[in-house]
Amino acid sequence: GKQQTTISSFFTPK
Amino acid sequence: MLEARIEQASVLKRVIEAIKDLVPDCNFDCNDTGIALQAMDNSHVALVAMLLRADGFSPYRCDRNIALGINLNSLTKVLRCAQNEDMITLKADDAPDSLNLVFENTENERISEYDIKLMDIDQEHLGIPDTEYSASITLPTAEFQRICRDLSQLSESVAIEATKEGVKFSCSGDIGNGSVTLRTHQNVDKPELSTKVDLTEPVNLTFSLKYLVNFCKASSLSQTVTLSLSNEVPLLVEYKMDNGYVRFYLAPKIDE
Numbered sequence: 274g275k276q277q278t279t280i281s282s283f284f285t286p287k
Numbered sequence: 288m289l290e291a292r293i294e295q296a297s298v299l300k301r302v303i304e305a306i307k308d309l310v311p312d313c314n315f316d317c318n319d320t321g322i323a324l325q326a327m328d329n330s331h332v333a334l335v336a337m338l339l340r341a342d343g344f345s346p347y348r349c350d351r352n353i354a355l356g357i358n359l360n361s362l363t364k365v366l367r368c369a370q371n372e373d374m375i376t377l378k379a380d381d382a383p384d385s386l387n388l389v390f391e392n393t394e395n396e397r398i399s400e401y402d403i404k405l406m407d408i409d410q411e412h413l414g415i416p417d418t419e420y421s422a423s424i425t426l427p428t429a430e431f432q433r434i435c436r437d438l439s440q441l442s443e444s445v446a447i448e449a450t451k452e453g454v455k456f457s458c459s460g461d462i463g464n465g466s467v468t469l470r471t472h473q474n475v476d477k478p479e480l481s482t483k484v485d486l487t488e489p490v491n492l493t494f495s496l497k498y499l500v501n502f503c504k505a506s507s508l509s510q511t512v513t514l515s516l517s518n519e520v521p522l523l524v525e526y527k528m529d530n531g532y533v534r535f536y537l538a539p540k541i542d543e
């Protein structure tokens with residue numbers, strides 16, 4: 274199956 | 288202080304309608320370039336980035352950075368009191384605890400005025416890297432909405448596969464499977480009905496349909512929508528407006 278990733282794993286806080 | 292007048296209430300109504308279910312509470316960051324917003328949904332799977340450029344307002348004044356923490360359901364209630372063709376003026380102090388909205392109808396000389404309370408919202412800003420996407424697909428907004436709605440009846444997820452011939456949306460679920468393929472084509476009479484694929488390398492990524500269906504609430508903002516994809520990065524779904532944009536980023540589903 275496939276797992277949902279989150280935005281925070283791609284974009285980091287400024 | 289902020290003072291910004293927009294000619295048509297309908298623009299603001301449509302923008303708020305597009306994002307309010309995804310990000311119910313968010314900061315509107317106002318500065319001399321315009322009014323911007325960046326917020327993740329509760330589950331941190333999607334991110335909304337919105338910009339209304341200063342030149343879309345007349346007049347527009349904002350001499351320092353002001354964050355307006357707004358509950359979008361409250362704002363929607365107030366915006367319902369404006370008619371689509373009303374002019375809206377937004378006003379706020381430098382350290383505001385409320386946002387003032389004035390709706391003016393020049394035809395019948397009606398002026399209405401509302402204040403909504405602001406909230407303190409602790410929102411972190413994410414750096415969105417400049418990405419050269421492998422595939423960029425522009426298609427009619429209504430077509431994208433239909434595909435998402437149709438496929439969401441069969442499955443929770445959709446695979447988006449872009450090749451130079453076109454784009455294929457496919458899904459499989461308990462009752463069976465389905466797919467929609469759009470071949471690249473140009474409609475000379477109605478360019479907004481064309482499907483265009485700019486591709487540097489083929490891409491195949493899987494996304495949650497629930498979020499895509501939600502993004503389609505922005506359909507009234509633009510006749511076309513652009514999907515930008517690269518392997519292993521969030522999908523960008525962009526609705527362009529005359530003086531700004533609403534962008535949605537959606538984290539992909541990846542193999543466990």
